[in-house]
Amino acid sequence: MSEHSETGAEPISVDVVVDVPSADVDQAYTYRTNGVRPTLGTRVRVPFGGRLVSGWVVRTGATAAADAGASELKPIHGIESTTAQFGPDAVRLAMWLRRRYACTFREALATVAPRLLAGSERTVYTFAQVPAPADRLAQALHRTFDGQPFGALAATRAATRARLGLTGGKLRSALARLAQRGVLHRAVAGTKRAPKASRRPQFAVLVDSAAAKGSVQRRLAVALADNAGRLPVAQARRIAGASAQALRRAERAGVLRLEAATLLDASAGRGRPEQFTPTREQREAIETIDVLSREGGATVLLHGITGSGKTFVYSRLVDRVRSRGGKAIVLVPEISLTPQTVARFNAVFGSKVGVMHSGLSEGDRVRVWEDAAAGVLDVVVGARSAVFAPLPGLRLIVVDEEHEPSYKQDAAPRYDAAVVARERMRQAGGCTILGSATPSLETYHEALTGAIRYVPLRERATSAPLPPVQIIDMTQHRPPAGRAIGPALLAAMERTLARGEKALLFVNRRGYAGLLLCRACGFAPRCRRCSVSLVLHAADASLRCHICGDAFRAATNCPRCGSPELLPYGFGTQRVEAEIAELLPAARIVRMDSDTTGARGAHGRLLASFGEDANVLIGTQMIAKGLDFPTVTVVGVVAADLDLNRPDFRAAERTFGLLAQVAGRAGRAAPGSAVFVQTHSPHHFAIERAAQHDYERFAAKELSLRRELQYPPFGRLAYVGVAGIDAAHVARGAAQLADSLRGVKDVETLGPAPDPLPKARGEHRMRVALKSQSEDALLEASALARAESRRVDLRITVTVDPR
Numbered sequence: 001m002s003e004h005s006e007t008g009a010e011p012i013s014v015d016v017v018v019d020v021p022s023a024d025v026d027q028a029y030t031y032r033t034n035g036v037r038p039t040l041g042t043r044v045r046v047p048f049g050g051r052l053v054s055g056w057v058v059r060t061g062a063t064a065a066a067d068a069g070a071s072e073l074k075p076i077h078g079i080e081s082t083t084a085q086f087g088p089d090a091v092r093l094a095m096w097l098r099r100r101y102a103c104t105f106r107e108a109l110a111t112v113a114p115r116l117l118a119g120s121e122r123t124v125y126t127f128a129q130v131p132a133p134a135d136r137l138a139q140a141l142h143r144t145f146d147g148q149p150f151g152a153l154a155a156t157r158a159a160t161r162a163r164l165g166l167t168g169g170k171l172r173s174a175l176a177r178l179a180q181r182g183v184l185h186r187a188v189a190g191t192k193r194a195p196k197a198s199r200r201p202q203f204a205v206l207v208d209s210a211a212a213k214g215s216v217q218r219r220l221a222v223a224l225a226d227n228a229g230r231l232p233v234a235q236a237r238r239i240a241g242a243s244a245q246a247l248r249r250a251e252r253a254g255v256l257r258l259e260a261a262t263l264l265d266a267s268a269g270r271g272r273p274e275q276f277t278p279t280r281e282q283r284e285a286i287e288t289i290d291v292l293s294r295e296g297g298a299t300v301l302l303h304g305i306t307g308s309g310k311t312f313v314y315s316r317l318v319d320r321v322r323s324r325g326g327k328a329i330v331l332v333p334e335i336s337l338t339p340q341t342v343a344r345f346n347a348v349f350g351s352k353v354g355v356m357h358s359g360l361s362e363g364d365r366v367r368v369w370e371d372a373a374a375g376v377l378d379v380v381v382g383a384r385s386a387v388f389a390p391l392p393g394l395r396l397i398v399v400d401e402e403h404e405p406s407y408k409q410d411a412a413p414r415y416d417a418a419v420v421a422r423e424r425m426r427q428a429g430g431c432t433i434l435g436s437a438t439p440s441l442e443t444y445h446e447a448l449t450g451a452i453r454y455v456p457l458r459e460r461a462t463s464a465p466l467p468p469v470q471i472i473d474m475t476q477h478r479p480p481a482g483r484a485i486g487p488a489l490l491a492a493m494e495r496t497l498a499r500g501e502k503a504l505l506f507v508n509r510r511g512y513a514g515l516l517l518c519r520a521c522g523f524a525p526r527c528r529r530c531s532v533s534l535v536l537h538a539a540d541a542s543l544r545c546h547i548c549g550d551a552f553r554a555a556t557n558c559p560r561c562g563s564p565e566l567l568p569y570g571f572g573t574q575r576v577e578a579e580i581a582e583l584l585p586a587a588r589i590v591r592m593d594s595d596t597t598g599a600r601g602a603h604g605r606l607l608a609s610f611g612e613d614a615n616v617l618i619g620t621q622m623i624a625k626g627l628d629f630p631t632v633t634v635v636g637v638v639a640a641d642l643d644l645n646r647p648d649f650r651a652a653e654r655t656f657g658l659l660a661q662v663a664g665r666a667g668r669a670a671p672g673s674a675v676f677v678q679t680h681s682p683h684h685f686a687i688e689r690a691a692q693h694d695y696e697r698f699a700a701k702e703l704s705l706r707r708e709l710q711y712p713p714f715g716r717l718a719y720v721g722v723a724g725i726d727a728a729h730v731a732r733g734a735a736q737l738a739d740s741l742r743g744v745k746d747v748e749t750l751g752p753a754p755d756p757l758p759k760a761r762g763e764h765r766m767r768v769a770l771k772s773q774s775e776d777a778l779l780e781a782s783a784l785a786r787a788e789s790r791r792v793d794l795r796i797t798v799t800v801d802p803r
């Protein structure tokens with residue numbers, strides 16, 4: 001092919017990140033271009049450690065003058081795909097991501113430009129060596145394609161031109177033979193045509209790491225464990241290098257199980273445009289933020305109480321940005337839980353909106369991604385990963401419910417979408433809006449100190465007052481034995497139903513009972529792979545582990561002492577449902593938890609039936625968010641203290657946030673609504689302040705406690721997780737790791753201690769906590785922990801700024 005390097009204007013070296021999933025090769029390597037001219041973001045083949053591997057070009061542009069030593073470099077072998085998979089912005093963001101969250105360059109790139117690992121690929125060949133003169137086909141192809149990638153179709157054309165008379169199938173097998181002999185290199189490359197969308201993507205879910213036999217099953221177990229126990233089947237196979245049969249063998253061996261994704265109802269995304277006149281306060285917020293967004297680079301906390309119309313403010317601001325030719329991303333904690341927010345954006349922006357969520361097949365995901373990159377979409381609405389949507393001219397990112405923990409990714413890179421949003425807007429000179437009724441204390445502290453702008457919305461748009469909250473002290477007003485609902489809440493529900501209004505009950509656990517407990521000897525069945533009790537499910541009288549999903553038939557007698565008093569203890573949604581059905585004959589109940597919303601469209605159907613003829617909605621977290629039913633006049637929280645007792649410095653913040661959210665579901669338009677909070681800790685400040693709807697005083701107290709203990713926002717945290725099959729090995733490895741981390745200056749190393757979930761899916765888990773005042777020191781320690789993982793054969797995870 002043509003040689004232009006002597007002109008001096010051609011880039012003569014490029015930096016390449018190799019596609020080798022190992023922490024040992026975590027850097028970009030420089031290669032000589034050797035006549036081929038790959039552009040940024042294309043896939044190339046390079047010599048690496050004595051073999052040829054694929055990689056992505058992450059830097060080009062150095063010319064002969066700037067790159068004097070280029071002749072010493074190894075040359076690139078060839079180009080695999082000429083379609084750029086990402087641009088310079090993505091490379092900048094990936095570099096930032098890698099440092100900030102202690103991940104590898106490859107992990108960062110695959111996150112920023114997820115098509116890198118997507119399945120939308122076709123087979124492409126390049127020459128790995130000069131073919132033997134006797135092989136006519138290879139000679140003909142070499143003359144046509146030397147140094148360039150080609151597909152089977154192009155090869156057929158070349159063969160026809162050379163009058164070799166080979167067609168379709170025969171040619172394909174000839175190519176495969178050449179590849180086998182090492183003459184051709186075979187690779188898959190991106191194609192513009194997205195694969196056909198499958199209706200239900202399948203996921204592989206890790207059940208038991210310890211059951212893995214042989215290296216393939218072990219690789220599958222590690223790949224899944226690294227990704228919070230769950231991956232799309234295609235991705236799990238690719239990472240572990242496992243065949244479809246190997247996957248099925250692993251399923252039979254009990255290492256994993258296959259399940260279909262939960263898909264949300266397509267109708268959840270439709271809605272009518274709302275005619276709305278902004279209140280004075282909303283108008284001021286819109287103008288203030290609009291000015292900031294035109295200046296660029298600003299971050300705003302939009303602190304609006306429930307019902308103050310934050311979504312309306314967002315949509316007006318997105319519209320302003322759009323009118324100036326800019327694009328916007330709107331992040332929501334989970335699409336299926338905020339159907340009304342999505343519906344509003346769909347109604348206002350129509351076909352210019354792309355919606356991204358976890359129920360999309362890989363093909364659909366690629367399509368939204370490509371439409372975004374092509375400039376077809378103006379707005380992308382989605383959960384966490386939509387923060388990377390490649391919109392050209394992106395000027396605004398809205399992070400709704402910014403305090404939600406689901407913005408933190410629980411697989412490497414363990415990024416926080418709200419933090420990524422701010423970095424993206426800093427690099428692009430755009431604006432980030434963090435919206436919440438109960439901001440995270442880190443964000444609120446930044447607003448108090450003036451590091452970011454504070455824009456409050458203090459009035460409810462409907463002018464209905466916030467409902468009164470009654471705290472019920474369950475130590476004083478105990479319900480009858482075996483019951484969850486106390487007399488006050490029950491009476492209020494009865495009155496509400498008699499008036500033809502609706503009630504909502506929040507229960508923080510699904511299933512029937514928290515556990516089965518033998519009243520004679522205290523035995524409670526636990527999962528043998530995970531350190532949790534098994535949860536009783538009534539429908540099929542099964543005991544299920546909520547971590548690994550394992551299920552057993554529930555015994556009637558205690559397996560330890562034989563007593564028949566093996567009885568339910570604690571309350572789940574199913575038990576509360578049964579209790580209400582028994583005590584309130586007028587109740588027409590809808591139950592919403594992940595057991596009832598698994599089927600396609602179930603979520604939308606359940607919500608619709610509650611909106612129409614049902615009158616009691618019982619559910620978990622998923623009913624706390626974003627739902628808006630004006631006729632709900634009683635809201636009950638069955639047990640407010642469950643979250644308060646978690647071993648987490650955010651326990652109070654979470655409890656306050658959840659109570660405020662649940663309380664906000666009541667009486668959004670109706671007078672006389674009430675909220676009942678049943679608790680065993682009626683005087684805890686998180687519960688008292690939530691009952692008074694007093695975020696400011698809650699935050700003041702909680703911030704002073706955090707300051708004392710140097711917890712965020714007054715110090716930075718990172719968790720280093722150490723996991724493995726053998727408990728003693730894990731303990732030793734964690735102790736060694738902690739010792740080496742103690743050497744880092746300005747970082748306090750705590751532990752190792754057992755993880756809050758000390759055993760999961762067959763793996764034992766320890767945790768080392770790192771605390772520091774200095775970001776640099778914390779990142780240095782995190783990088784060191786990451787590097788240590790190469791020396792010990794344990795699974796090490798680093799979580800910077802855990803949520």
Ligand SMILES: [Zn+2]
Nearest residue numbers: 518521558561
């Ligand atoms: Zn017993």
Ligand SMILES: [Zn+2]
Nearest residue numbers: 527530545548
């Ligand atoms: Zn389990």
